[in-house]
Structures are given as C-alpha cells and as structure tokens.
Amino acid sequence: xxxxxxxxxxxxxxxxxxxxxxxxxxxxxxxxxxxxxxxxxxxxxxxxxxxxxxxxxxxxxxxxxxxxxxxxxxxxxxxxxxxxxxxxxxxxxxxxxxxxxxxxxxxxxxxxxxxxxxxxxxxxxxxxxxxxxxxxxxxxxxxxxxxxxxxxxxxxxxxxxxxxxxxxxxxxxxxxxxxxxxxxxxxxxxxxxxxxxxxxxxxxx
Numbered sequence: 001x002x003x004x005x006x007x008x009x010x011x012x013x014x015x016x017x018x019x020x021x022x023x024x025x026x027x028x029x030x031x032x033x034x035x036x037x038x039x040x041x042x043x044x045x046x047x048x049x050x051x052x053x054x055x056x057x058x059x060x061x062x063x064x065x066x067x068x069x070x071x072x073x074x075x076x077x078x079x080x081x082x083x084x085x086x087x088x089x090x091x092x093x094x095x096x097x098x099x100x101x102x103x104x105x106x107x108x109x110x111x112x113x114x115x116x117x118x119x120x121x122x123x124x125x126x127x128x129x130x131x132x133x134x135x136x137x138x139x140x141x142x143x144x145x146x147x148x149x150x151x152x153x154x155x156x157x158x159x160x161x162x163x164x165x166x167x168x169x170x171x172x173x174x175x176x177x178x179x180x181x182x183x184x185x186x187x188x189x190x191x192x193x194x195x196x197x198x199x200x201x202x203x204x205x
Contacts, residue, residue, distance in 0.1 A: 066155055
C-alpha cells in the first residue's frame with residue numbers, strides 16, 4: 001500500500017485488536033522507531049526508550065509474562081497475540097530530573113513537585129502515537145494498550161527492563177485480520193461531538 005496523506009493517516013488510524021500472523025516488513029518497524037525518537041521531549045531530555053519484540057519467541061515470552069492464561073485465551077487476547085511485532089515504550093523520570101538539574105535549567109533540587117504533570121510519561125505517549133501513525137501510513141494495524149499492573153513485575157523481569165525505566169504501555173503492530181472491520185468488531189461508541197470537547201474562551205462555550 002502506498003504512502004497516504006497525513007489527514008488520511010489521522011482519519012484511518014484505529015485501535016486494531018485482531019491480527020493475521022503475516023510478518024511485518026522490518027523497514028516499517030525501523031521507520032516507526034525513527035519517527036518515535038522525533039517526538040517532543042521536555043528540555044530535549046529524550047527520556048524514553050523502546051523494547052522491541054519482533055520474533056515469535058519474544059512475542060510469546062511477552063504474553064506468557066503479561067497474561068493470566070494464554071492457553072485458554074479469550075477472543076480479545078487471541079486476536080492480540082497474533083500481532084507479530086510488539087513495542088513497549090518506557091519512560092525515564094530520572095532522565096528528566098537529571099536534565100533539569102543541569103546548568104541551563106538550574107533545578108538542582110530535583111524536586112518532583114516542579115512537575116505537576118509527569119512529562120516523562122507524556123513524551124513517551126507522544127512517541128507512541130508516532131509509532132501508531134507510522135503503522136497506519138504503511139497500511140498496517142496497531143493498538144496501544146496497558147501492561148497489566150499485576151504483571152508489570154513479571155514483564156520487567158522477563159526482559160530485564162531497568163528500574164529507572166517504566167513501561168507506559170504496549171503497542172501491537174501487524175496486518176489486520178479483517179480489513180473491513182479494523183477493530184475486529186463493529187464500533188459500538190460514537191466519537192463525542194467537537195462541541196463537547198472543544199471550548200473556546202470559556203469552558204462550555
């Protein structure tokens with residue numbers, strides 16, 4: 001599938017939960033990662049990193065660590081486990097605190113109270129969106145889901161994720177099982193009207 005215009009990428013992007021097992025072109029994965037590292041980064045901290053699982057063995061290792069019962073998977077898990085590429089974006093709070101303690105920033109106390117919103121997670125999320133958009137641009141399906149909190153320790157241990165990096169989610173990438181129904185099932189919720197989410201000059205206007 002050829003490259004599409006940006007507006008088409010935005011319009012076509014969906015969270016896909018049912019994949020075929022066909023392999024993904026490695027060049028697409030590399031392009032997605034190259035785009036991800038161009039995401040906004042407070043103070044150019046670049047406090048994100050990406051664990052890429054793109055072999056059947058590594059993908060299976062993830063699901064065994066993250067899911068309760070892969071041998072008796074429900075429909076959702078069955079569809080997700082077929083995705084041939086997984087990316088776990090991780091954020092590093094320590095990198096941001098260290099960056100803003102440098103001379104050109106000057107917050108030498110590294111006080112987290114200076115960060116009422118955790119930009120390390122936000123920037124990792126924006127990098128994740130660039131991966132999702134790149135997958136759409138290449139004609140692939142993708143989804144962003146959470147790493148189950150009760151299983152985060154197992155995932156960390158399985159893949160030796162360092163303590164100073166926190167998984168912020170899981171990105172699945174692959175070919176949609178049903179091109180006519182990207183999510184694997186009919187959409188059951190409509191998007192909220194723009195008037196409900198865009199407020200100009202005053203909330204509610």
